Structure formats: C-alpha cells, structure tokens
Amino acid sequence: xxxxxxxxxxxxxxxxxxxxxxxxxxxxxxxxxxxxxxxxxxxxxxxxxxxxxxxxxxxxxxxxxxxxxxxxxxxxxxxxxxxxxxxxxxxxxxxxxxxxxxxxxxxxxxxxxxxxxxxxxxxxxxxxxxxxxxxxxxxxxxxxxxxxxxxxxxxxxxxxxxxxxxxxxxxxxxxxxxxxxxxxxxxxxxxxxxxxxxxxxxxxxxxxxxxxxxxxxxxxxxxxxxxxxxxxxxxxxxxxxxxxxxxxxxxxxxxxxxxxxxxxxxxxxxxxxxxxxxxxxxxxxxxxxxxxxxxxxxxxxxxxxxxxxxxxxxxxxxxxxxxxxxxxxxxxxxxxxxxxxx
Amino acid sequence: xxxxxxxxxxxxxxxxxxxxxxxxxxxxxxxxxxxxxxxxxxxxxxxxxxxxxxxxxxxxxxxxxxxxxxxxxxxxxxxxxxxxxxxxxxxxxxxxxxxxxxxxxxxxxxxxxxxxxxxxxxxxxxxxxxxxxxxxxxxxxxxxxxxxxxxxxxxxxxxxxxxxxxxxxxxxxxxxxxxxxxxxxxxxxxxxxxxxxxxxxxxxxxxxxxxxxxxxxxxxxxxxxxxxxxxxxxxxxxxxxxxxxxxxxxxxxxxxxxxxxxxxxxxxxxxxxxxxxxxxxxxxxxxxxxxxxxxxxxxxxxxxxxxxxxxxxxxxxxxxxxxxxxxxxxxxxxxxxxxxxx
DNA sequence: TTGTAAGCGTTATCAG
DNA sequence: CTGATAACGCTTACAA
Numbered sequence: 001x002x003x004x005x006x007x008x009x010x011x012x013x014x015x016x017x018x019x020x021x022x023x024x025x026x027x028x029x030x031x032x033x034x035x036x037x038x039x040x041x042x043x044x045x046x047x048x049x050x051x052x053x054x055x056x057x058x059x060x061x062x063x064x065x066x067x068x069x070x071x072x073x074x075x076x077x078x079x080x081x082x083x084x085x086x087x088x089x090x091x092x093x094x095x096x097x098x099x100x101x102x103x104x105x106x107x108x109x110x111x112x113x114x115x116x117x118x119x120x121x122x123x124x125x126x127x128x129x130x131x132x133x134x135x136x137x138x139x140x141x142x143x144x145x146x147x148x149x150x151x152x153x154x155x156x157x158x159x160x161x162x163x164x165x166x167x168x169x170x171x172x173x174x175x176x177x178x179x180x181x182x183x184x185x186x187x188x189x190x191x192x193x194x195x196x197x198x199x200x201x202x203x204x205x206x207x208x209x210x211x212x213x214x215x216x217x218x219x220x221x222x223x224x225x226x227x228x229x230x231x232x233x234x235x236x237x238x239x240x241x242x243x244x245x246x247x248x249x250x251x252x253x254x255x256x257x258x259x260x261x262x263x264x265x266x267x268x269x270x271x272x273x274x275x276x277x278x279x280x281x282x283x284x285x286x287x288x289x290x291x292x293x294x295x296x297x298x299x300x301x302x303x304x305x306x307x308x309x310x311x312x313x314x315x316x317x318x319x320x321x322x323x324x325x326x327x328x329x330x331x332x333x334x335x336x337x338x339x340x341x342x
Numbered sequence: 343x344x345x346x347x348x349x350x351x352x353x354x355x356x357x358x359x360x361x362x363x364x365x366x367x368x369x370x371x372x373x374x375x376x377x378x379x380x381x382x383x384x385x386x387x388x389x390x391x392x393x394x395x396x397x398x399x400x401x402x403x404x405x406x407x408x409x410x411x412x413x414x415x416x417x418x419x420x421x422x423x424x425x426x427x428x429x430x431x432x433x434x435x436x437x438x439x440x441x442x443x444x445x446x447x448x449x450x451x452x453x454x455x456x457x458x459x460x461x462x463x464x465x466x467x468x469x470x471x472x473x474x475x476x477x478x479x480x481x482x483x484x485x486x487x488x489x490x491x492x493x494x495x496x497x498x499x500x501x502x503x504x505x506x507x508x509x510x511x512x513x514x515x516x517x518x519x520x521x522x523x524x525x526x527x528x529x530x531x532x533x534x535x536x537x538x539x540x541x542x543x544x545x546x547x548x549x550x551x552x553x554x555x556x557x558x559x560x561x562x563x564x565x566x567x568x569x570x571x572x573x574x575x576x577x578x579x580x581x582x583x584x585x586x587x588x589x590x591x592x593x594x595x596x597x598x599x600x601x602x603x604x605x606x607x608x609x610x611x612x613x614x615x616x617x618x619x620x621x622x623x624x625x626x627x628x629x630x631x632x633x634x635x636x637x638x639x640x641x642x643x644x645x646x647x648x649x650x651x652x653x654x655x656x657x658x659x660x661x662x663x664x665x666x667x668x669x670x671x672x673x674x675x676x677x678x679x680x681x682x683x684x
Numbered sequence: 685t686t687g688t689a690a691g692c693g694t695t696a697t698c699a700g
Numbered sequence: 701c702t703g704a705t706a707a708c709g710c711t712t713a714c715a716a
Contacts, residue, residue, distance in 0.1 A: 005403075005485065005486070005693090007692090007693055007694085008693070008694070009693080017702075017703085018702065018703045018704070019693090019694085019703090019704095020694095020695080020696085020702075020703065020704080020705090021701085021702055021703070023693095023694065023695060023696095024695090024701095024702085027695085031701055031702085032701065032702080033701065033702095036701085036702085048481070048484065048485070050455070050458045050459055050485060051459050051693090051694080052400070052459070052461060052692090052693050052694070053459045053460045053461065053694095054396045054397075054399045054400045054405065054460070054461050054692090054693080054694090055396075055400055055692075055693035055694035055695085055708085056693080056694055056695075057396045057694090057708095058394070058396045058397055058400060058692090058693080058694070058695095058707095058708045058709065058710090059693085059694055059695045059696080059707070059708045060694085060695070060696095060708090061347075061708075063396065065460070072421070073415040073416065073421055073424065073440070074415065074416060074417075074418060074420075074421030074422070074625070075416075076416060078416075079414070079415055079416030080416070082415065082442075083442070083444075086442065090452075095439075095456050095460065096441075097437075097439055097440075098415070098439075098440040098441075099438075099440075100424075100425070100428065102425075110432075113392070114437050116392045117392055117393050117394070117395045118395045118396070118407070118437065119394060119395065119396050139390065142390060143347065143390065143392060144347070228625065228629070254625075257626060257629055258629055260629075261629040261630070261631065264631045265631075282626070283416070283570065283596075284599060284624070284626050284630075287570070287599055287600055287602075287603040288603070288626075288630060288631075289603065289606045289607075289630075289631055347709090349708090349709055349710080350709070350710070351709080351710095359686075359687085360686065360687045360688075361687095361709090361710080362686080362687065362688080362689090362710095362711075362712080363685085363686055363687070365709095365710065365711060365712090366685095366686085366711090366712095369711085373685060373686085374685070374686080375685060375686090378685080378686085393709090393710080394708090394709055394710070395710095396708090396709080396710090397692085397708070397709035397710040397711085398709080398710055398711075399692095399710095400691095400692045400693065400694085400708090400709085400710075400711095401691075401692045401709085401710055401711050401712085402692090402710090402711070403692075685716105686715100686716085687714105687715080687716075688713105688714085688715075688716095689712100689713095689714090689715100690711100690712090690713085690714105691710100691711090691712090691713105692709105692710090692711090693708105694707100694708090695706105695707085695708090696705100696706085696707080696708105697704100697705085697706080697707100698703100698704085698705085698706100699702100699703085699704080699705105700701105700702085700703080700704100
C-alpha cells in the first residue's frame with residue numbers, strides 16, 4: 001500500500017518542467033502548448049496523480065462542495081429533492097455533502113459547524129422539526145456562506161432564497177376533495193405549528209372546511225411529529241370514542257399510510273367508511289391497497305431550483321443585487337382510491 | 343456580508359501572542375496554560391472563528407471525512423445502514439460524505455474520483471447494480487484509501503472487509519416458509535447474477551425447493567434490476583398465462599410490494615391465492631394490507647460494523663496486520679399476513 | 685509555557 | 701508559452 005500521494009511536483013520533476021506549468025496544463029490553461037498539456041496529462045495518468053482538492057480549496061477559497069441538511073434521507077420527498085440538487089450540482093462541477101439532522105435541532109447546529117469547517121461554498125437546508133433558534137443560520141450567512149431554504153423554511157432569516165410549495169393551496173385542495181366526496185367529519189393530522197409549512201397546511205384545511213360549510217372542530221386536529229407511530233396513535237385515539245372522524249387529511253404521507261393501516265386493521269373500510277388524503281407522495285402511495293390520494297409536491301424540481309438559486313448566489317459577480325424571495329411552486333392533487341367511495 | 347474568514351492569526355494578533363500558541367490552545371494541547379486556552383477560546387468565539395479543515399487536512403494528511411457510496415438513499419435498507427455509519431463516524435469525529443450512484447457504474451467511478459480528490463480517509467461502498475469492472479476500487483486502494491464493502495460486495499478485491507448478510511440462509515428461510523404454508527409453484531424475482539448477493543439468494547431459493555421436494559422450474563425465475571416497475575411487469579408476465587405461480591419469493595422488498603399490488607389489483611387474493619415474501623424490509627412492510635412477510639436484515643448493524651471496520655483500518659498503528667474478511671450477519675424471517683393463508 | 689519558522693499541495697502574480 | 705516565488709491557514713519540530 002503505497003500511501004504516498006503523488007503531487008504536481010512529481011510530474012514536474014519527471015518532465016523537468018515547473019510545477020506551475022503542470023498546474024496550468026492540468027487546468028487546461030489557454031497559454032500552455034498542446035504538446036505540454038498532453039505530456040502532462042499522460043504522465044499524470046502514469047503516475048496515478050489525483051489532484052488534492054484540499055490544497056486547491058485552501059488557495060482558491062472555494063471547495064466546489066455544497067452542503068445539504070435535511071431531516072432524513074429515507075423519505076421520498078427528501079430523496080427526490082436531493083436527486084434534483086445532485087443533478088444541478090454535478091452539472092456545475094460541485095460535489096454534494098448530504099447530512100441528516102434526524103429532526104434534532106442540536107444535530108442540525110452541529111452539522112452546520114462541520115459544514116462551515118469544511119468550507120462548503122453554500123448550504124441548502126430544510127429545518128429540523130424542532131428548530132426554533134436560528135443563530136447557526138446567521139453564523140453561516142455572516143461567514144459568507146450562501147444559504148437556501150427549502151420545504152421547511154425559516155422566515156426569520158431574510159435575504160435568502162426559500163423554495164416552498166403552496167401549502168395552503170395544497171391543503172385546501174385535499175380537504176375540499178374530501179368534502180366533495182361527502183365526508184363530513186374530516187380530521188387533520190397536523191405538524192407542529194412552529195413550522196410555517198404546517199401552519200399553512202392547517203390554514204388551508206380550515207378554509208376548505210369553511211367553504212364547504214363544514215364546522216371546524218378543534219378536537220379533530222392533532223399536532224405531532226408526523227412519524228409513522230404518530231399516525232397510528234392519533235388514528236387510535238380519534239377512532240376509539242364515537243363520534244370519530246370519517247376522514248383524515250394528513251400533513252404528510254407517512255401518517256396517512258399509518259392511519260389508513262390502523263383503520264383497515266380495525267375493520268373500517270377505506271374509502272367507504274373512512275376517507276384518507278395525504279400530503280406529499282411516497283413511492284408506495286400508488287401501490288397500497290387502497291391506493292392513497294395525495295397532494296403531490298414537485299420534489300425534484302424543488303431540489304433543482306434550490307441548487308440553481310444557491311449557485312446563482314455563490315457565483316454572483318460583484319455584490320450583484322439578487323432578488324431574494326420565497327418561490328412557491330404549485331401542488332397537484334392525485335386522486336386515488338383512498339378518498340373516492342363512489 | 344463580511345466574506346473575510348477569520349484565521350488563527352487574527353486571534354493571535356488580537357491577543358498579541360503567536361499563532362502556534364493559538365493553534366495549540368484550540369487543540370487543547372497539554373503544555374498550554376489554562377488561562378491562555380480560555381482567552382483564546384473566548385476571542386475565537388467573539389471573532390467568529392471557524393477552523394479551516396482544508397488547511398488542517400492538507401498538513402495532517404487526513405480529512406476526518408469518510409465517503410459512502412450507495413445506489414440510492416431512499417431505500418430503507420441503505421438509509422438505515424447510513425444511519426449506522428453516521429453514528430459511529432460522528433462518535434469518532436468523522437464527517438460522512440453520502441453519495442448516490444443511482445445504480446450507474448459510470449457515476450460510481452466518477453464519485454470515487456471525487457472522493458479521492460477530496461481526500462476522504464476511507465470509503466464504504468455498496469456496488470451499483472451493473473458494476474463489473476473494479477479499477478476504481480483498486481485505484482482507491484493503491485492511493486492508500488481504505489475500503490469497506492457492504493451488501494453488494496466485490497469479491498474480486500481482496501484484503502478488504504466485506505459486510506454482508508447470510509443471503510443463502512435468508513432466501514432459504516423465506517422460500518421454505520412459503521413451501522411449508524402449502525404453496526407449490528413459487529416464483530423468484532431475482533437480481534442480476536453479476537452480484538454475488540443475488541446469486542446466493544437464488545441458490546438459497548433453489549435449495550429450499552429441493553428440500554421441500556418441489557420441482558425447480560426456470561420459467562418461474564425472472565432476473566431484473568429489482569425496481570418497482572420490474573415487480574409489476576414480472577407479476578403481469580407470469581400471471582397472465584396459466585399455470586402461473588402461486589407465490590413470489592422476491593430478492594428485495596420493492597418488487598414484493600409491487601408484485602403484491604399487481605395481484606391485488608387483478609383480484610387475486612393475497613395470501614389465500616398468492617403468497618408473497620420479500621427480502622429486506624421497507625418502512626411500510628408492516629403497514630401494508632396484507633402486511634408483507636420478509637427476511638429482515640440487520641441494516642443499521644451492517645452500517646455500524648462497516649464503519650467500525652473502516653475506522654479500524656484507517657487507524658491501524660503500524661502496517662498492523664488486520665484480519666480482513668467477509669463478515670456475514672444473520673437474517674431473520676418476519677412472518678406476516680402476505681404468506682400465511684391459514 | 686510560548687515563539688519561530690518550515691511545510692502541506694495547490695494557484696496566482698510577476699517576470700522572462 | 702514557461703518559470704520562480706509567494707501565499708492560502710494550519711500544524712509541528714525546534715528553540716527559547
């Protein structure tokens with residue numbers, strides 16, 4: 001195991017030229033002869049040279065790396081968004097550092113420190129569910145590291161791109177659909193209201209009830225972390241004592257799936273006796289029996305957009321005034337079996 | 343936006359001491375007075391100092407970063423394994439660079455180059471489904487970067503830890519179970535045989551048939567990439583023309599779920615008319631109706647083990663002879679509704 | 685206990 | 701078109 005790394009000096013020595021020439025040749029500099037370039041590349045290959053990005057980053061003050069911090073990678077939404085981010089990043093020569101906060105504020109802060117220490121050129125983040133302090137974001141910004149929020153954004157930090165979907169609209173669509181299908185007592189499995197997206201979804205739900213002339217019953221709204229277990233627990237709680245709800249509008253899809261599973265396991269027919277609509281798709285949404293109606297988010301597009309905006313900010317020429325703003329993409333209701341009894 | 347980063351020199355100047363003292367203080371060096379350490383830490387905080395890992399890595403020749411290359415992060419198995427890896431890594435002060443090959447050989451090679459260029463201290467990898475050349479692994483090894491394979495391992499590279507499960511055993515368990523439940527024509531949705539794990543699963547399936555006195559019918563074995571679409575397509579193909587199979591043993595869980603969905607959508611009762619067993623769990627396996635029997639792999643444990651072995655190799659003192667080998671963990675059959683008609 | 689100075693592998697700035 | 705040489709921010713002998 002020849003632990004020795006080969007450097008541009010080794011190539012320079014080998015060819016009897018200067019290291020700076022090697023560097024330029026390797027970077028395809030304009031004023032280097034084709035012949036030299038070819039020789040350098042050949043020798044580089046022979047010697048097994050691999051450029052050291054650490055050294056490059058140290059001098060150029062850019063690592064060509066961007067950090068991504070999400071709650072968890074095993075949710076369809078985040079996995080797809082990451083795929084979008086990776087696409088744009090790699091097209092532009094950037095590497096992506098993917099990190100999971102596991103929905104823990106402390107871990108998120110830690111990750112930010114690590115990313116800053118690793119001198120990433122920018123960070124794309126979707127907040128942990130209990131993040132209510134924002135100094136780590138400010139620190140990154142003050143260190144000159146561009147930031148883009150997506151999905152779970154942070155309103156307290158301004159002058160930053162925020163990529164979201166029209167949560168109000170999506171929730172309104174999903175809830176209205178249930179009402180149209182004849183469901184009368186529509187429960188809402190909601191996210192904690194510290195996150196704007198969950199406030200918006202609740203608001204959309206309420207507005208839809210109002211417009212459908214259905215009463216708003218706060219006992220039918222339950223706030224949680226939106227885990228699988230939460231879905232099961234809330235379904236159990238609400239369905240135990242009649243009159244329970246006859247439908248669930250869920251703020252994510254994990255809870256939609258687990259609430260539905262609870263119902264089915266307790267011999268409640270979906271959709272005949274119980275309607276289900278989720279927010280955001282999982283891979284299995286269409287495969288479940290019954291298949292799950294859900295509000296589709298343009299996951300991958302959110303990722304590509306976030307990455308584009310981040311690169312825009314990273315590469316802005318002077319103190320070029322960027323038009324920072326929140327960009328809200330449209331949602332789409334995918335109607336399936338779980339909400340259509342007729 | 344004060345794009346200027348603050349360095350140890352700024353702290354040194356501020357306090358009128360030497361930069362080396364600052365460096366030592368920050369690293370909690372033994373021979374620095376407590377008072378100095380405290381002052382340095384205080385000023386570092388005030389000035390907003392963040393150590394530059396690039397510079398540190400350049401000189402210490404280690405980045406305290408390990409790379410992970412997996413086919414995709416949105417599968418339960420990989421997400422869990424990554425969680426295990428992250429746990430061990432962060433306990434030991436390492437950052438994890440997660441990369442997706444998207445099951446493309448070319449992308450995998452690319453990622454290896456990037457990781458090497460970023461001077462990761464080691465790489466944990468599960469092969470892309472069509473990886474059949476191994477020079478990128480050899481290059482990493484020759485560059486002195488320790489490698490650990492897990493799940494989809496590479497037999498051609500020796501002297502490397504390989505973390506797998508007992509695939510033969512798992513497939514044997516799953517298939518035998520179907521046979522015991524009275525299923526007679528058990529089909530196998532198999533992975534491409536270029537991967538050892540899929541050869542082993544096929545072998546376990548065959549042996550189980552043999553031991554159950556069931557004939558082996560090669561028409562009931564279908565090779566594919568194991569995507570959701572593959573599961574649906576194969577179910578359709580096999581079920582269209584009688585006599586079709588009366589059970590599916592699937593080499594992963596996505597195909598188990600999608601094959602089951604196909605059956606249900608075509609009014610084939612699971613498990614009464616069709617048994618289903620998958621390999622490796624998805625989050626929804628237990629939530630589906632019927633719930634899906636599957637061979638459970640110790641996903642997270644595979645991750646922790648892989649990370650431990652990697653760190654062992656990274657930190658081995660002299661050319662300390664490590665006992666490289668393949669470590670095969672046990673599987674467990676989780677019996678649920680999809681395979682138990684009685 | 686602290687300071688001085690060399691060096692990690694690149695790129696950038698001058699010259700030539 | 702190419703070559704010296706300084707610099708990036710940190711660690712680490714070696715000196716004091």
